[in-house]
Amino acid sequence: MDIEKYIREIPDFPKTGVNFKDITPLLAHAEATAFCLEQLAALTESQQIDKVVGIESRGFLFGTLLAKELKAGFVPVRKGGKLPHHTLKQPYALEYGMDALEIHEDAIKKGDKVLLHDDILATGGTARAACQLIEKLGGEIVQCNFLIELEFLKGASKLKSYDVRSLLCY
Template sequence: MPDTTTTRDRKEVRDYIRTIADFPHEGILFRDVTTLFADPRGFRMAVDQMIHAWAGQQIDRVVGLEARGFILGGAIAHQLSLGFVPIRKKGKLPATTIAESYTLEYGEAVVEIHDDAIRPGEKVLLVDDLLATGGTAAAGIRLVERLGGSVMGCGFVVDLPDLGGRAKLEALGMDVHAICAYEGL
């Protein structure tokens, strides 16, 4: 029987990701996942692949990092029939929070989580769109652990391995999965 699969049917997640040169600074190749999210086939493929990486593991909650991690985390939580917890930039959550600071290339940033968002002993999957230096994800892991939760692993659509984020998270004992990787900055 002849192969009736079209080129469109053979697309991979990375085929839906747009690259924008010199954003936000000259010399940077920005991996824009908004084009992935806008395409129903690509978005479903990404969510399915992220879920597949954690098949068979007990997970109690999905935690998403601001902001694109909210889009992925909400969809993953829905598919797994789990609750979703946002980790946000400082000052964005309305109830009592705990905060964690982390280093950026040119300064420091702070993320927060509600102090009642994770119960002691809960197993958490942390997700975001892109893994670069790992600073935001590491801060998110520390917040979950401070609340008594256990991060089972970290899932990303894109890994930028040259920036060292995967190595940083693995050094923290994390199981890290990314759908695709791009060399360079």
């Protein structure tokens, strides 16, 4: 199935110069969503996954579906101040300024086999911060997978020590 035709490009969103990849047409298409889910799940082959970690907010969409498919738990990584219980915080650099991601301290147990998922790998700063949180809690990152990788932004170079996979590369 050609899933690229379900990815809509929005020029200059959210700011001038950014060509935003909008995955909502894909989500609205049941067969395309089912196809992507099957392909993403197949990327981990027969490896055991205890937790799928999804990054706010679009990483929650396929992240929860993947967790069910892989019979794993789902763990959200959120922007600062959103999670209600005790959290671990990881600051990371944006193009201009800083942001932070948080995870619940008790969401991952030492030795858990973890799959990190997000919709898009762009510069890689977000995914790297999420990986740091997972590892600080003692999780073992089996793979980082993405629907889309914007290869020209070289995000995979920030995730060199991990198995990085994507369904679509631009």
